Amino acid sequence: MAGIWTFAEYREHMLELLNIGRGLAAKTGMKITTLLCHDREQARDCIQRGADEVLLLPPLAGDQPLDVYIPLIVEEAKKGYPDVILVSATTRGKDMAARIAARLNTGLCSSCTAIRYDESSKIFEMERLAYGGAALQKVVCNARPVMATIPPKTHEPAAPLEERRDLGTVRELSLPPPSALKVIQRKGKEREVKDITEARLVVCVGRGLEKSEDLALARRLADALNAEIACTRPISEEYHWLPEELCIGLSGIQVKPDLYLGLGVSGQVQHVTGIRGAKVIAAVNKDENAPIFKTADLGIVGDLYDVVPKLIEELKK
Numbered sequence: 001m002a003g004i005w006t007f008a009e010y011r012e013h014m015l016e017l018l019n020i021g022r023g024l025a026a027k028t029g030m031k032i033t034t035l036l037c038h039d040r041e042q043a044r045d046c047i048q049r050g051a052d053e054v055l056l057l058p059p060l061a062g063d064q065p066l067d068v069y070i071p072l073i074v075e076e077a078k079k080g081y082p083d084v085i086l087v088s089a090t091t092r093g094k095d096m097a098a099r100i101a102a103r104l105n106t107g108l109c110s111s112c113t114a115i116r117y118d119e120s121s122k123i124f125e126m127e128r129l130a131y132g133g134a135a136l137q138k139v140v141c142n143a144r145p146v147m148a149t150i151p152p153k154t155h156e157p158a159a160p161l162e163e164r165r166d167l168g169t170v171r172e173l174s175l176p177p178p179s180a181l182k183v184i185q186r187k188g189k190e191r192e193v194k195d196i197t198e199a200r201l202v203v204c205v206g207r208g209l210e211k212s213e214d215l216a217l218a219r220r221l222a223d224a225l226n227a228e229i230a231c232t233r234p235i236s237e238e239y240h241w242l243p244e245e246l247c248i249g250l251s252g253i254q255v256k257p258d259l260y261l262g263l264g265v266s267g268q269v270q271h272v273t274g275i276r277g278a279k280v281i282a283a284v285n286k287d288e289n290a291p292i293f294k295t296a297d298l299g300i301v302g303d304l305y306d307v308v309p310k311l312i313e314e315l316k317k
């Protein structure tokens with residue numbers, strides 16, 4: 001069987017793809033090929049973490065966009081016949097994956113949450129959320145390669161394996177023709193708040209909060225726990241009490257803290273999608289039938305205005 005190819009702009013996303021690749025390789029016996037942007041040291045690291053071959057994409061001039069690599073990747077794929085191509089679902093990754101899939105005349109499962117290989121049918125089955133997270137869609141692609149974009153930070157990074165230290169090959173690819181597009185300026189997105197996707201403890205406020213001044217109460221609890229504040233979409237998008245970077249869920253960020261504590265959060269599926277990676281989910285809600293209690297490991301049925309001060313008091317002790 002040909003192989004599993006991975007492509008990501010950033011190292012940490014590449015390591016996640018390698019982890020998925022390793023799982024598939026163990027089932028299929030396929031080799032893993034990693035497409036890497038011109039870094040020999042990283043190439044050795046990828047090999048130690050599971051890649052059998054690294055195809056080094058040549059460095060680009062500063063005014064060249066990443067999609068210059070598209071014809072190069074397509075050309076290599078036409079020669080190498082990969083069975084699977086996994087691309088990290090960054091904005092540029094998604095754009096490139098769609099264009100590569102079109103040129104290879106195959107399908108693309110975007111924002112794929114899981115990919116499995118069924119040994120009896122020899123089919124790769126993928127999953128993705130549909131209808132705003134209300135349904136799970138299963139996707140099968142009859143064409144080859146099977147292509148999927150994988151949302152970053154949804155898988156563990158592949159760990160290095162000592163026994164792989166001297167394995168694998170690295171091949172340098174030649175420079176592709178320049179793009180007609182030129183990059184005039186590169187500017188980082190300005191953030192109002194710090195990134196909380198890696199926070200260990202998260203206190204999330206929902207519409208159970210009556211007014212913006214009451215955020216102070218949630219902040220006191222967050223301080224007592226040494227946690228970060230986050231929110232549901234209505235809090236950031238409708239009320240504008242907190243910036244959108246703190247909205248957890250389908251249209252916001254995914255978090256995977258040790259503890260997620262929801263205050264006045266109903267737990268609709270679009271929100272819960274963003275907290276599935278949390279180790280412990282706890283919730284305070286005055287409605288015992290609130291859907292959050294179906295997901296929560298720990299729940300307090302009660303008015304947050306009674307419960308939160310008591311929690312703060314206990315934490316201070």
Ligand SMILES: Cc1cc2nc3c(=O)[nH]c(=O)nc-3n(C[C@H](O)[C@H](O)[C@H](O)COP(=O)(O)OP(=O)(O)OC[C@H]3O[C@@H](n4cnc5c(N)ncnc54)[C@H](O)[C@@H]3O)c2cc1C
Nearest residue numbers: 132206207208232233249250251252264266270271286304
């Ligand atoms: C395409 C799409 C994408 C979406 N993406 C997201 C997303 O990324 N993130 C997101 O969060 N939402 C998202 N939503 C919205 C989502 O469906 C819910 O509407 C939203 O999560 C509800 O927010 P909430 O829990 O704060 O509010 P509500 O659903 O109004 O819940 C408030 C809860 O507070 C409880 N409560 C009220 N007063 C108190 C009190 N005093 N003490 C304790 N509990 C109290 C109530 O019982 C209730 O359960 C999306 C929707 C769509 C259609």
